[in-house]
């Protein structure tokens with residue numbers, strides 16, 4: 398229980414996506430997609446809402462959305478689902494956003510252009526994992542679920558909304574038969590390594606991402622999570 402009332406976590410609806418996109422861009426601005434703006438991120442969140450492998454959860458307090466979690470129960474299947482059905486819409490929105498952001502467009506072409514182009518054209522497989530090949534020890538089990546983004550609005554932090562969102566996600570993955578969830582977080586104050594370590598996530602690797610920042614990969618088996 399927090400000063401502003403009880404936190405409730407549940408599935409997001411279409412009406413929540415303006416708020417989840419705004420929170421994502423404001424509080425997790427790293428990476429390409431948030432830099433493409435709220436309109437693009439809203440479409441990305443909607444694609445997760447529609448995909449059978451996507452998960453969008455919100456934390457509400459007094460009816461207001463104060464946090465969200467974006468994830469997938471099976472990363473390759475989710476990306477394939479989204480590209481199979483939303484490729485044109487996302488490409489158009491992404492290109493439109495890049496046209497109004499020339500500096501971002503240049504950086505995009507330099508660091509990610511060929512890889513994204515191959516994937517969008519269907520000529521490259523989506524890697525199963527969140528880190529690149531060789532960054533993290535491989536294990537021979539099934540699909541990898543990924544916690545892609547989690548944000549709690551600054552005024553609602555410290556009231557266990559983040560914990561409730563991630564626990565709900567892990568129980569969804571476990572119910573879907575998943576035995577491994579991974580995520581990537583920036584090292585240092587721009588990431589949330591301490592938040593995940595408190596909840597039992599194990600650091601399995603570190604590397605430098607495409608923006609030149611050190612990032613850590615964390616992993617957890619959702620079937621053995623201790624809840625509060």
Ligand SMILES: CC(C)(COP(=O)(O)OP(=O)(O)OC[C@H]1O[C@@H](n2cnc3c(N)ncnc32)[C@H](O)[C@@H]1OP(=O)(O)O)[C@@H](O)C(=O)NCCC(=O)NCCS
Nearest residue numbers: 424547548549554555556557558559560582588589591592
């Ligand atoms: C990370 C975040 C989602 C946590 O949400 P929250 O609702 O404040 O988390 P909780 O209240 O459930 O906190 C649980 C515990 O983790 C700790 N914690 C929370 N955020 C932390 C952080 N960034 N680093 C280290 N520890 C953190 C809390 O102090 C608390 O510890 P306690 O159990 O000893 O009291 C929130 O701080 C946030 O939105 N940060 C900005 C976006 C971000 O970094 N997202 C993760 C990117 S991968």
